[in-house]
Amino acid sequence: MAYSWDNRVSFVIKYLYDVDNNGYLDERDFACLALRATIVDGKGEFSHSRLQEYQHIMMSLWEEIAELADFNKDLLQDGKISVEEFKQAVQQCCVGRRYEEFPQSMKMFIDTNFKMVDMNDDGVIEADEFRFNCIMRFAIDDVEAVDDAFDRLLSDDDRRRGGLTLSRYQELYAQFLGNPDENCCAIYLFGPLSEFSLE
Numbered sequence: 001m002a003y004s005w006d007n008r009v010s011f012v013i014k015y016l017y018d019v020d021n022n023g024y025l026d027e028r029d030f031a032c033l034a035l036r037a038t039i040v041d042g043k044g045e046f047s048h049s050r051l052q053e054y055q056h057i058m059m060s061l062w063e064e065i066a067e068l069a070d071f072n073k074d075l076l077q078d079g080k081i082s083v084e085e086f087k088q089a090v091q092q093c094c095v096g097r098r099y100e101e102f103p104q105s106m107k108m109f110i111d112t113n114f115k116m117v118d119m120n121d122d123g124v125i126e127a128d129e130f131r132f133n134c135i136m137r138f139a140i141d142d143v144e145a146v147d148d149a150f151d152r153l154l155s156d157d158d159r160r161r162g163g164l165t166l167s168r169y170q171e172l173y174a175q176f177l178g179n180p181d182e183n184c185c186a187i188y189l190f191g192p193l194s195e196f197s198l199e
Contacts, residue, residue: 025086034054034059065105070085094177124161126162140191145191146191153186154185
């Protein structure tokens with residue numbers, strides 16, 4: 001169950017988007033994501049111009065997700081997207097699709113996420129960067145499980161390069177959200193998953 005499509009989408013909600021951990025998505029989450037991306041990108045330094053760039057990316061993503069996920073048309077009333085609404089939106093716009101077919105702002109988020117994981121800016125997510133990202137995101141007590149997840153992600157080309165390039169990360173991210181198969185290597189993109197409760 002840890003690598004089921006449903007649980008993978010739950011992971012994305014809980015550990016990538018719902019920054020304030022209140023169980024739903026709202027505009028504040030994406031404002032927080034913009035600031036987080038600014039600080040991570042600047043390696044601790046703050047830049048107003050960088051913040052404006054990330055605010056554009058994250059607010060565009062919020063607006064796109066809100067439009068796709070507001071099935072009951074109550075967003076204007078409460079400003080919130082429920083977990084189920086988000087899952088329906090992901091199913092509608094991501095399942096069975098390649099990265100190139102994803103909504104534009106979601107692609108921008110994926111690319112931004114790659115930059116945040118690629119801490120040394122060399123264009124490749126290496127084992128140490130993957131490991132750091134995993135342990136900073138959720139509770140893990142076994143580094144070997146993290147290293148095993150990274151190893152399972154890698155193709156022979158990835159191994160020759162020493163990790164994941166942006167194009168490979170894009171492909172894996174699209175499969176993580178868009179491929180319900182629990183046997184694809186993309187299920188390990190964020191490390192060893194557990195079953196996640198969103199309540």
